Amino acid sequence: MHIDILTLFxxxxxxxxxSSILKRAQDSGAFTHRFINFRDYSTNKHNKxxxxxxxGGAGLVLTPQPMFDAMESINPDKxxxxxxxxxxGEPLTQAKAEELSEEEHLVFLCGHYEGxxxxxxxxxxxxxxxxxxxxxxxxxxxxxxxxxxxxxxxxGVLGNEESAPRxxxxxxxxxxxxxxxxxxxxxxEVPDVLTSGNHAKIDEWRRKESLxxxxxxxxxxxxxxxxxxxxxxxxxxxxxx
Ligand SMILES: C[S@@+](CC[C@H](N)C(=O)[O-])C[C@H]1O[C@@H](n2cnc3c(N)ncnc32)[C@H](O)[C@@H]1O
Numbered sequence: 001m002h003i004d005i006l007t008l009f010x011x012x013x014x015x016x017x018x019s020s021i022l023k024r025a026q027d028s029g030a031f032t033h034r035f036i037n038f039r040d041y042s043t044n045k046h047n048k049x050x051x052x053x054x055x056g057g058a059g060l061v062l063t064p065q066p067m068f069d070a071m072e073s074i075n076p077d078k079x080x081x082x083x084x085x086x087x088x089g090e091p092l093t094q095a096k097a098e099e100l101s102e103e104e105h106l107v108f109l110c111g112h113y114e115g116x117x118x119x120x121x122x123x124x125x126x127x128x129x130x131x132x133x134x135x136x137x138x139x140x141x142x143x144x145x146x147x148x149x150x151x152x153x154x155x156g157v158l159g160n161e162e163s164a165p166r167x168x169x170x171x172x173x174x175x176x177x178x179x180x181x182x183x184x185x186x187x188x189e190v191p192d193v194l195t196s197g198n199h200a201k202i203d204e205w206r207r208k209e210s211l212x213x214x215x216x217x218x219x220x221x222x223x224x225x226x227x228x229x230x231x232x233x234x235x236x237x238x239x240x241x
Pocket of ligand 1: 086135
């Protein structure tokens, strides 16, 4: 996968891309990336990239020219996904991250200030992504969040011990609780089933705990799931407690 990142602040990405699993993923060739500072493409004599909004109002708006020229310099082929970071966009979900992890070329557009000239949104972009219902100062953190969620799903990036398929949201549920050594910590015991060696029972316990956790914390997720009759009855009991 190749990722182009259009940003005014490439230095913000340093720590995230050069640490831990994302660093390892780059070293192994799972993805490459390039920064394009669209200020370098500004034809304004002071390299300005923003201007006052037509109609008045507070804040500055990113002008179309630097972004359009920067995109033309990349010249992405028609299959590239061009992702505009935007609080008004489609909420980032695990399903969206899975979809994007199958792409060969992603382009991130990171805004700043009051927002973008609408023509950027209308003519350069394939997807608008929001990382939540709150407003940040710029699109760099949302781009890093999206990149992290996507890259860890690229085949080969996670080792066996870090595998993604059981993570929360992958099967529509929150993940079950985890325990590790010691079996007894300050009098707090690990549930017996997990040390029983009975894998069928362990899977059953994990499914039930996932379902319980999802019912209690994120009942909205259950609406999209097909549950067995027994599971539905169990869910109703937890809800009515
Ligand atoms: C201050 S925000 C602009 C918000 C805009 N005026 C609005 O109300 O929708 C500046 C930039 O930060 C990024 N941004 C802020 N919050 C975001 C979020 N929740 N998800 C994705 N991008 C966000 C976008 O790139 C946005 O253009």
